[in-house]
Amino acid sequence: MRDFTFFNPTRIEFGKHKESHIGQYLKSSASTADLILYGSERVKKNGLFDRVAASLQEQGITFADVGGVISNPLISRVRDAVKIAKEKGLQAVVAVGGGSVLDSAKAVAAGAKYDSDVWDFFVGKAVVEEVLPVFSIMTLAATGSEMNMAGVVTNDETRQKYPIVSPLLFPKVSVINPELMASVPRDYLAYSAVDIFSHCLDLYFTAGYLPEFSAELIESILKTVMRTTDALLKNSDDYDARGEFAWAATMALNGNTFAGVEGNTYDTHMIEHAMSALYNVPHGAGLAVVLPAWMKDIKNQMPERFERFADKVFGVSGGDASIAKMTEWFSAIGAPVTFAQAGLAADAVDPIAENAFGNAKLWQMDTLYPQQRIADILKLAVK
Amino acid sequence: MRDFTFFNPTRIEFGKHKESHIGQYLKSSASTADLILYGSERVKKNGLFDRVAASLQEQGITFADVGGVISNPLISRVRDAVKIAKEKGLQAVVAVGGGSVLDSAKAVAAGAKYDSDVWDFFVGKAVVEEVLPVFSIMTLAATGSEMNMAGVVTNDETRQKYPIVSPLLFPKVSVINPELMASVPRDYLAYSAVDIFSHCLDLYFTAGYLPEFSAELIESILKTVMRTTDALLKNSDDYDARGEFAWAATMALNGNTFAGVEGNTYDTHMIEHAMSALYNVPHGAGLAVVLPAWMKDIKNQMPERFERFADKVFGVSGGDASIAKMTEWFSAIGAPVTFAQAGLAADAVDPIAENAFGNAKLWQMDTLYPQQRIADILKLAVK
Numbered sequence: 001m002r003d004f005t006f007f008n009p010t011r012i013e014f015g016k017h018k019e020s021h022i023g024q025y026l027k028s029s030a031s032t033a034d035l036i037l038y039g040s041e042r043v044k045k046n047g048l049f050d051r052v053a054a055s056l057q058e059q060g061i062t063f064a065d066v067g068g069v070i071s072n073p074l075i076s077r078v079r080d081a082v083k084i085a086k087e088k089g090l091q092a093v094v095a096v097g098g099g100s101v102l103d104s105a106k107a108v109a110a111g112a113k114y115d116s117d118v119w120d121f122f123v124g125k126a127v128v129e130e131v132l133p134v135f136s137i138m139t140l141a142a143t144g145s146e147m148n149m150a151g152v153v154t155n156d157e158t159r160q161k162y163p164i165v166s167p168l169l170f171p172k173v174s175v176i177n178p179e180l181m182a183s184v185p186r187d188y189l190a191y192s193a194v195d196i197f198s199h200c201l202d203l204y205f206t207a208g209y210l211p212e213f214s215a216e217l218i219e220s221i222l223k224t225v226m227r228t229t230d231a232l233l234k235n236s237d238d239y240d241a242r243g244e245f246a247w248a249a250t251m252a253l254n255g256n257t258f259a260g261v262e263g264n265t266y267d268t269h270m271i272e273h274a275m276s277a278l279y280n281v282p283h284g285a286g287l288a289v290v291l292p293a294w295m296k297d298i299k300n301q302m303p304e305r306f307e308r309f310a311d312k313v314f315g316v317s318g319g320d321a322s323i324a325k326m327t328e329w330f331s332a333i334g335a336p337v338t339f340a341q342a343g344l345a346a347d348a349v350d351p352i353a354e355n356a357f358g359n360a361k362l363w364q365m366d367t368l369y370p371q372q373r374i375a376d377i378l379k380l381a382v383k
Numbered sequence: 384m385r386d387f388t389f390f391n392p393t394r395i396e397f398g399k400h401k402e403s404h405i406g407q408y409l410k411s412s413a414s415t416a417d418l419i420l421y422g423s424e425r426v427k428k429n430g431l432f433d434r435v436a437a438s439l440q441e442q443g444i445t446f447a448d449v450g451g452v453i454s455n456p457l458i459s460r461v462r463d464a465v466k467i468a469k470e471k472g473l474q475a476v477v478a479v480g481g482g483s484v485l486d487s488a489k490a491v492a493a494g495a496k497y498d499s500d501v502w503d504f505f506v507g508k509a510v511v512e513e514v515l516p517v518f519s520i521m522t523l524a525a526t527g528s529e530m531n532m533a534g535v536v537t538n539d540e541t542r543q544k545y546p547i548v549s550p551l552l553f554p555k556v557s558v559i560n561p562e563l564m565a566s567v568p569r570d571y572l573a574y575s576a577v578d579i580f581s582h583c584l585d586l587y588f589t590a591g592y593l594p595e596f597s598a599e600l601i602e603s604i605l606k607t608v609m610r611t612t613d614a615l616l617k618n619s620d621d622y623d624a625r626g627e628f629a630w631a632a633t634m635a636l637n638g639n640t641f642a643g644v645e646g647n648t649y650d651t652h653m654i655e656h657a658m659s660a661l662y663n664v665p666h667g668a669g670l671a672v673v674l675p676a677w678m679k680d681i682k683n684q685m686p687e688r689f690e691r692f693a694d695k696v697f698g699v700s701g702g703d704a705s706i707a708k709m710t711e712w713f714s715a716i717g718a719p720v721t722f723a724q725a726g727l728a729a730d731a732v733d734p735i736a737e738n739a740f741g742n743a744k745l746w747q748m749d750t751l752y753p754q755q756r757i758a759d760i761l762k763l764a765v766k
Contacts, residue, residue, distance in 0.1 A: 001561065001626030003398025008391070014643070015386025178384065213607050213627055213634075220599040227595070243384030244596055247642055251596075256639065259630055260397070 001211055001260035007167065008255050010147045014176045014247070019048065019137045022094065023055035025173040029133045031091035036065040037081060037105045039097040043139065048180065052096055052137060064088055072276045072283065073100040074156045075107070075119055082111035082118055085132065095136040095171075099143025102136045103151030106169045109134045119155060121164045124362070128166035137175040140184050141246035142192030142284060144199060144253025146174035154277050159355065161277035162362065176250065178242035186233065190333040191284025192249065193229045197222060197326075198268050198287040199252040205298060205305060208263035217257050219312045224248040229333055268294050270363055271374055274355035281342055288335035289342050292327045293380035297373075299323065338383040349378045384594055384643035390550065391638050393530045397559045397630070402431065402520045405477065406438035408556040412516045414474035419448040420464060420488045422480040426522065431563065435479055435520060447471055455659045455666065456483040457539045458490070458502050465494035465501055468515065478519040478554075482526025485519045486534030489552045492517045502538060504547045507745070511549035520558040523567050524629035525575030525667060527582060527636025529557035537660050542738065544660035545745065559633065561625035569616065573716040574667025575632065576612045580605060580709070581651050581670040582635040588681060588688065591646035600640050602695045607631040612716055651677050653746055654757055657738035664725055671718035672725050675710045676763035680756075682706065721766045732761045 013025065026034060036052060043049045044067075056063055066081045085093070085108060093112075095105035111118030113130040120126035136146050145151060149169045154161040184192070200218045204210065225248050231241035251257070258264070268290045275286035299306050299319035310322035327337050336342040339349075353375035360366040360374070396408065409417060419435060426432045427450075439446055449464045468476070468491060476495075478488035494501030496513040503509035521529050528534060532552045537544040567575070583601045587593065608631050614624035634640070641647070651673045658669035682689050682702035693705035710720050719725040722732075736758035743749040743757070 001397070001623050001630065003401070004395075006395040006397065012387075012389040014384070014389065018386070211623070211627055211630075212610070213603060213630060216603040216606075217600070220596060220603065223599075224596050240384050240594070243643060244594055247384065247594075247596060251639075256634075260626060 002209055002262040004259055004261075006255055006259055008147060008170065010170045011173045012147060012176060012250070013173055014243070016177060016179055018175045018177050019180065020051050020055050022052055022135065022137060022175065023057070023059035023061055026056065026061055026092055026094070026135060027059045029092055029172055031133070032061055033088065033090050034061055034063045034092040034094055035081065035085050035090045035108065036063050036094045036096060037069060037101055037108060038065065038067045039069040039101045041067060043096055046183070048096060048137075048139070052094065064090060069097060069101045069104045071100050072154050072161065072280055073104040075153050076156050078104050078107045078111060078118060078153060081108045085112040090132065092133045092135060095134065096139070098138065098140030099145045102138070102145040102171070103143070103153055105134050105136065106145070106151035107153050107164055108132075109169065110164060110166065122153065122155070122160075122162040128164070128168055131166070131168045134169065134171045135173050136171050137177075137180070138246070139180045140188065140192060141176070141181060141249040142195040144249055146171060146176065147250050147254040152273070159277045160358065161273035176246050178239055178246055181242050181246060182237055187334055188282070188284070189229060189232060190330075190335040191282050191288070193225050193284070193333060194288040194291065194330060194335050195284040196225050196249050196252045198291055200257065201291065201295070202266045202268050203257055203261065203264045204309065205295065205302065206264045206267055207261045209261065210305070211260040214257055214259060214261055215308070217251075221248045221252050221257070222313050226329065233333060265365060266363070267365075267369070270359045270365060270369070271352075271356045271377065273359055274352045275344070278351055278355055279344060279348065281344065285336050285342050288330045288337055289339060289381045290377070292323050292330070292337060293377050295319070295323045296380050297377045337381070339381055340383065346382045349375050349382060352378055385592055385645040387642055387644075389638055389642055391530060391553065393553045394556045395530060395559060395633070396556055397626070399560060399562055401558045401560050402563065403434050403438050405435055405518065405520060405558065406440070406442035406444060409439065409444055409475055409477070409518060410442045412475055412555055414516070415444055416471065416473050417444055417446045417475040417477055418464065418468050418473045418491065419446050419477045419479060420452060420484055420491060421448065421450045422452040422484045424450060426479055429566075431479060431520075431522070435477065447473060452480065452484045452487045454483050455537050455544065455663055456487040458536050459539050461487050461490045461494060461501055461536055464491045468495040473515065475516045475518060478517065479522070481521065481523030482528045485521070485528040485554070486526070486536055488517050488519065489528070489534035490536050490547050491515075492552065493547060493549065505536065505538070505543070505545040511547070511551055514549070514551045517552065517554045518556050519554050520560075520563070521629070522563045523571065523575060524559070524564060524632040525578040527632055529554060529559065530633050530637040535656070542660045543741065544656035559629050561622055561629055564625055564629060565620055570717055571665070571667075572612060572615060573713075573718040574665050574671070576608050576667070576716060577671040577674065577713060577718050578667040579608050579632050579635045581674055583640065584674065584678070585649045585651050586640055586644065586647045587692065588678065588685065589647045589650055590644045592644065593688070594643040597640055597642060597644055598691070600634070604631045604635050604640070605696050609712065616716060648748060649746070650748075650752070653742045653748060653752070654735075654739045654760065656742055657735045658727070661734055661738055662727060662731065664727065668719050668725050671713045671720055672722060672764045673760070675706050675713070675720060676760050678702070678706045679763050680760045720764070722764055723766065729765045732758055732765060735761055
C-alpha cells in the first residue's frame with residue numbers, strides 16, 4: 001500500500017424525487033440568489049427545470065438561468081455564465097444535466113470568484129483559491145463529476161480540451177435520481193458505459209502498484225456496468241439497473257479505487273480529449289475507439305495484469321482474448337470501435353496525435369508518449 | 384436501489400510517518416490548545432506520544448493529556464476528560480490509540496460542549512448539537528471509527544454499552560499508518576478481524592434489499608481480511624498486508640457498503656455489547672462467539688444469500704458449510720467461538736440476554752428479538 005490522502009466531502013442524495021429538495025440543500029449553504037446551468041431545452045420541456053425552480057422559490061431563493069451547454073462543453077459558454085454570475089452577484093451554481101453541464105458549472109464557480117479569464121485555471125496560469133458552492137442534479141451518469149474535484153472543458157478557439165482541478169470544486173450536494181436518467185438515448189448509455197470502463201482501466205493498467213482490494217473494486221465496477229447496461233438496453237425503465245449503473249459511475253472516480261495505488265495516469269483520456277477537441281466526437285465514443293487500441297499497445301508490458309483482467313472480468317484467458325471480448329461488447333452495445341465507425345477519416349491520425357501530444361506535455365507525460373507513439377496507437381484503431 | 388444519503392467528510396491520511404504531521408492537520412482547524420487522549424502507557428514508552436507532542440509543539444499548539452482508556456471504554460473516564468477539556472478550554476481532541484480511544488474521544492468532544500452529563504447523548508436524552516473537532520491516530524484497525532460518526536462507550540454504573548451517533552462526530556482527519564499497528568498482539572488482531580466480519584455480515588444478512596455491488600464489496604472486504612490476517616499471523620511486519628487490513632476495516636463501516644441497501648440492522652452488535660458490558664469480554668472476542676450462533680439462527684430465513692456467501696467467500700455450498708468454515712477460521716486465528724473459550728459460564732446466558740434485550744428496546748428491535756430468542760441464540764454458543 002502506497003501513501004495516500006482520501007478526502008471527499010460531497011454529499012450524495014440518491015433516490016426518487018430528491019431533486020425536489022434542492023432548495024433545502026442550497027439553503028444549508030445560505031445562498032439567496034443562484035445560477036441554474038443546464039444543457040438542452042429538454043429539461044425545460046420535461047418539467048425538471050420547473051421542479052428545481054419551484055424548490056428554490058419555496059426557500060425564497062431567486063435565480064438566473066443559462067442553458068445551451070453542449071457535450072464537450074465550451075469555455076465560451078462558461079465565460080457567458082461567469083459574466084452573468086458576476087453581474088448579478090450570484091452565490092451558488094446548480095448544474096442540471098450530465099457531466100458536461102456539471103464540469104461547466106465547476107468552471108463557472110471558479111471563474112465567478114476570479115478577476116481574470118477563467119481559462120487561466122485550465123492552463124496552469126492560476127490556482128483556484130475561492131469558488132461559489134456547486135450543486136448538481138444529474139440526468140446522465142458517466143463522468144463521476146458529481147463526486148469529484150475535476151471538470152473538463154474545451155477551448156473553442158485553441159481546440160484544447162483541458163481539465164480544471166481543485167479540492168474546492170467538490171460539489172456540496174449531488175442529486176442522483178435514476179428516474180431522471182431513464183430517457184438517456186441508447187447511444188449515450190453506451191458512451192457512458194465506455195467512459196466508466198476507461199476511468200477504471202486507465203488506473204488498472206497504468207498503476208505501478210495496484211492493491212488487491214482496488215483491483216477487486218474495479219473489477220466489480222466493470223461487471224456492474226456490463227450487467228446493468230445489458231439490462232437497460234433490454235428495458236430502459238429498469239430502476240435498479242439504472243441506479244446501480246449510476247452508482248458504479250460515481251464509484252469509478254470518487255477516490256475509492258485510488259486508495260493505496262501507485263503511479264496511475266490517464267492515458268486514454270489524454271489521447272481521447274484530442275479527438276473531442278478537434279472533431280467533436282462524444283467523449284465516450286472516442287474512448288471506445290482509443291481504449292482497445294491503447295490496450296493492444298501496452299498488453300505485453302503487464303501480461304499478468306491482463307491475464308487477471310481477462311479471467312475476472314470476461315472469464316477468458318490472455319490479453320488478446322480480453323481485448324477482443326471487450327471490443328465485441330462495446331460493439332454490441334452500440335459504441336464505435338474504429339475511426340470509421342466514429343466518423344473519423346484515416347488522415348485524422350496525425351492532427352489528433354499532435355493535439356494529444358499537447359495534452360501529454362501539459363500532463364508531464366510527453367517522455368512516455370512521444371507524438372509518434374500516440375500516432376501508432378491511433379493507427380491500431382484505423383480499420 | 385433504495386434511496387440513500389452518502390456523506391463522509393473525514394480526511395484519511397494513510398501511510399508512513401503521517402502521525403508526525405498531526406500538528407499541521409490540527410492547525411487547519413485553528414486550534415491552539417488540545418486534548419490528547421490515549422489508552423495504555425505503551426504509546427508513551429514507544430515514542431509515539433512524543434512524536435505527536437513534538438508535532439503539536441512545532442505548530443505552537445499546547446495540550447493536556449489523559450491516558451488510561453481501556454478496551455470496552457468507560458463513561459467514567461470520558462467524564463474525567465470532559466472535565467479537563469472544559470476547565471482548560473481545550474479546542475480539539477486527538478485520539479492516539481484504537482477504536483476504544485477514538486470512541487471515547489468522540490464522547491469527550493460532544494461532552495465538552497454540553498452543559499449536562501455526556502451520558503445523556505447515549506440514552507437519547509439529548510442530541511449532539513456542538514462538538515470539539517476530533518482527530519485520530521490509529522494504532523489498531525477494527526472498529527471503522529476513524530471514518531464514521533459513531534462511538535460506543537460502556538456505563539460502568541448501569542452496565543450499559545451504548546452508542547453515541549452524530550454527523551458532527553466524523554473525525555476531521557484520521558491518520559492510518561500501518562507501521563503503528565505492527566505491534567498489535569495476535570489475539571487482538573484476531574478480534575479485529577472478527578469485528579470487521581461482523582460489521583459486514585450484520586449488513587449482509589439483515590438487509591431486505593442488498594444491491595449486487597454492495598454484496599461484492601462486502602465479499603471483497605471479507606476476503607481481504609482473511610488473506611491479510613493469515614499473512615500477518617505468519618509475518619507481523621508485512622506492511623502491505625497490515626495496510627490492506629486497515630483499509631478493509633475502514634471500508635467496512637464508512638458508508639460505502641450501505642449505499643442503496645434497505646433495512647439492515649446491527650444484530651450481532653446488539654447482542655455482543657451485552658457480553659462486553661457485563662463480563663468485559665473484548666468486543667471482537669464476544670462477536671466471534673455470537674456471530675456463528677446468530678447465523679445458525681437465521682440461516683433458513685435467507686437460504687439464497689447464505690448460498691451466495693458460502694460460494695463467494697469460502698468456496699463451499701450451503702449455509703451450514705459456510706458457518707462451519709467461518710467458525711473454523713475464527714478458531715484457527717485464535718478467536719474464541721464458544722462461551723467456555725471466551726471465559727463465560729453457561730449461566731451467563733440469561734443475564735446477557737436480559738442486558739441485550741435492553742439494547743434491543745433502545746434500538747427498536749425488541750419485537751424482532753424478544754429476550755427468549757436472544758437467549759436461544761446464545762445457547763447455540765454454549766458448548
